[in-house]
Amino acid sequence: MNFIIFTLLFVVLCGWLDSRIGRKSSQQQMEEEK
Amino acid sequence: MFAGHFGLAAAVKSREVQIPLWALMLSTQLLDVLFVPLYLMHIETIDPIGNGGYGLGVIHANYTHSLIGALVIAVCAGLLAWRPWGRRGMLVIAAVVFSHWLLDLLVHRADLPILPGNLGNLPLLGFGLWAFPVVSIVLEGALIAVGAVLYITSAWSRSGASSPRQRSNHTSAIIAGVVISLLLVLSLVTDVLGVG
Numbered sequence: 001m002n003f004i005i006f007t008l009l010f011v012v013l014c015g016w017l018d019s020r021i022g023r024k025s026s027q028q029q030m031e032e033e034k
Numbered sequence: 035m036f037a038g039h040f041g042l043a044a045a046v047k048s049r050e051v052q053i054p055l056w057a058l059m060l061s062t063q064l065l066d067v068l069f070v071p072l073y074l075m076h077i078e079t080i081d082p083i084g085n086g087g088y089g090l091g092v093i094h095a096n097y098t099h100s101l102i103g104a105l106v107i108a109v110c111a112g113l114l115a116w117r118p119w120g121r122r123g124m125l126v127i128a129a130v131v132f133s134h135w136l137l138d139l140l141v142h143r144a145d146l147p148i149l150p151g152n153l154g155n156l157p158l159l160g161f162g163l164w165a166f167p168v169v170s171i172v173l174e175g176a177l178i179a180v181g182a183v184l185y186i187t188s189a190w191s192r193s194g195a196s197s198p199r200q201r202s203n204h205t206s207a208i209i210a211g212v213v214i215s216l217l218l219v220l221s222l223v224t225d226v227l228g229v230g
Contacts, residue, residue, distance in 0.1 A: 002224075003036070004067065004070050007060075007063050007066070007067065010040060010059065010217055010220075010221055011060050011063075012056070013217060014040075014059060014214045014217055015054060015057075015059065016056075017210040017213055018210065018214065019054065019055075021189050021192050021193055021207045021210050
């Protein structure tokens with residue numbers, strides 16, 4: 001049942017990449033605070 | 035169908051930015067995810083046709099993939115989504131879960147029952163596009179293409195368009211969007227090659 005492994009792999013990878021979008025780096029946050 | 039469901043999730047994400055992509059992707063595959071334990075318990079089965087490659091099988095998923103069963107699963111998933119993502123999130127997740135059954139209806143041979151357990155031996159449903167693999171692969175490819183374009187466009191705008199200083203955010207968003215799109219294409223390749 002490779003299906004479930006592939007599903008979880010795609011869900012985790014894509015979900016993690018998507019969660020990075022729009023997130024500010026610590027350097028950008030520091031610059032904004034200044 | 036495997037990749038086409040993910041394409042739909044990417045398209046929905048472009049419009050429903052408050053719901054995480056992982057939740058939408060998991061929702062589109064939820065019926066198949068629930069199929070796995072029932073398959074392992076021999077409650078739901080697959081009869082392979084020939085070598086059992088892409089689309090070559092009659093799937094007896096009489097509970098998870100029955101019309102009423104899919105609706106019940108969609109409602110349950112929607113209720114779970116209510117708390118984290120609100121009323122709209124509930125409706126979107128329920129619709130996305132049920133979209134799996136609708137897309138499967140297009141490609142499955144007539145093996146989708148109406149009632150759970152094929153109660154009453156009502157006619158089985160399925161338009162059978164899998165009998166024409168090129169057509170079903172093109173359909174899945176189109177879902178991925180539309181999903182990828184909408185997703186990348188949305189990722190670009192989500193990354194913050196106002197400040198020139200945020201150009202690096204744009205680049206990261208585009209890279210993430212392209213990688214996600216390539217993963218969607220990879221999901222189709224694994225399905226067609228019978229790896230998944």
